[in-house]
Amino acid sequence: MNWTVIETVLLDMDGTLLDRAFDDHFYVEALPERYAAARGMTVDKARERLVSLYRSVEGQLHWTDLDYWSRQLELDVPAIKDALRHGIAPHPDSLEFLVFLRKRKLPVHLVTNAHPKTLAIKMEKTGLDVHLDRMVTAFDVGCLKCEIDYWVKSEAILGFDPATTLLVDDDETALVSADAHGIRHLVHRSKSSSALPPQASTKYRSIESFHALMK
Ligand SMILES: [Mg+2]
The missing domain is CATH 3.40.50.1000 (HAD superfamily/HAD-like)
Structure with missing residues (x-):
């Protein structure tokens, strides 16, 4: 160089x-788990739902907007991320x-x-x-x-x-x-x-x- x-x-x-292992875990495992628990659905079903929601805003500012995801998923997404901070x-x-x-x-x-x-x-x-x-x-x-x-x-x-x-x-x-x-x-x-x-x-x-x- x-x-x-x-x-x-x-x-x-x-x-x-x-x-990036933290982010992959957060979006693919942790968030679907919380969503599944809140909605009373299986984690697999929740993951499928979330992955399609992520894809729908790919390339847009919404994609990384924690407040958007809090509204969209009716979860306190910043609080969930903060609770998992040991993985960062x-x-x-x-x-x-x-x-x-x-x-x-x-x-x-x-x-x-x-x-x-x-x-x-x-x-x-x-x-x-x-x-x-x-x-x-x-x-x-x-x-x-x-x-x-x-x-x-x-x-x-x-x-x-x-x-x-x-x-x-x-x-x-x-x-x-x-x-x-x-x-x-x-x-x-x-x-x-x-x-x-x-x-x-x-x-x-x-x-x-x-x-x-x-x-
Ligand atoms: Mg990067």
Whole structure:
């Protein structure tokens, strides 16, 4: 990695800095379990229902909007997430990478689709925010990272130069829209969950661990 050409670093949260195993468990296991208990239905039936509801808002801001899901499912979704916070964990290499970037004195910003309530729970649990300069959520800019507008508006907020900016994200659709906006240095994190094997990108440089960038 040629760090001399990088002036700003943008990092995704879920799957990139944090282990996505928590989120997969939350949406596929924990939430269906709570929904099933509240509605008196089987967990399988509840999961089927929820997965189809998730799919119906894929790519939209509702997708990560905890308040939307509280209304939709008639459950206190932020409270359920907060009760499970013990499962939230950074990847084993994340802290080391953030310290590495601090030593290089580069501005480091979090760019996330997460809802502000999710962000608050995750930063309180992990303490990673002390290593970050700014944090921009999809709710600050009004759309998810798969939209070019996310990058247009986050550039206006953060003031980065796309030509000298590095983005690391586990979501290829976010890299594609960042690419279209002109963000020059794009890296895909292929190992997003400790519970799943790495899934490399076919379009972008893929790394399993930040160690590949720390040289
Ligand atoms: Mg992610």
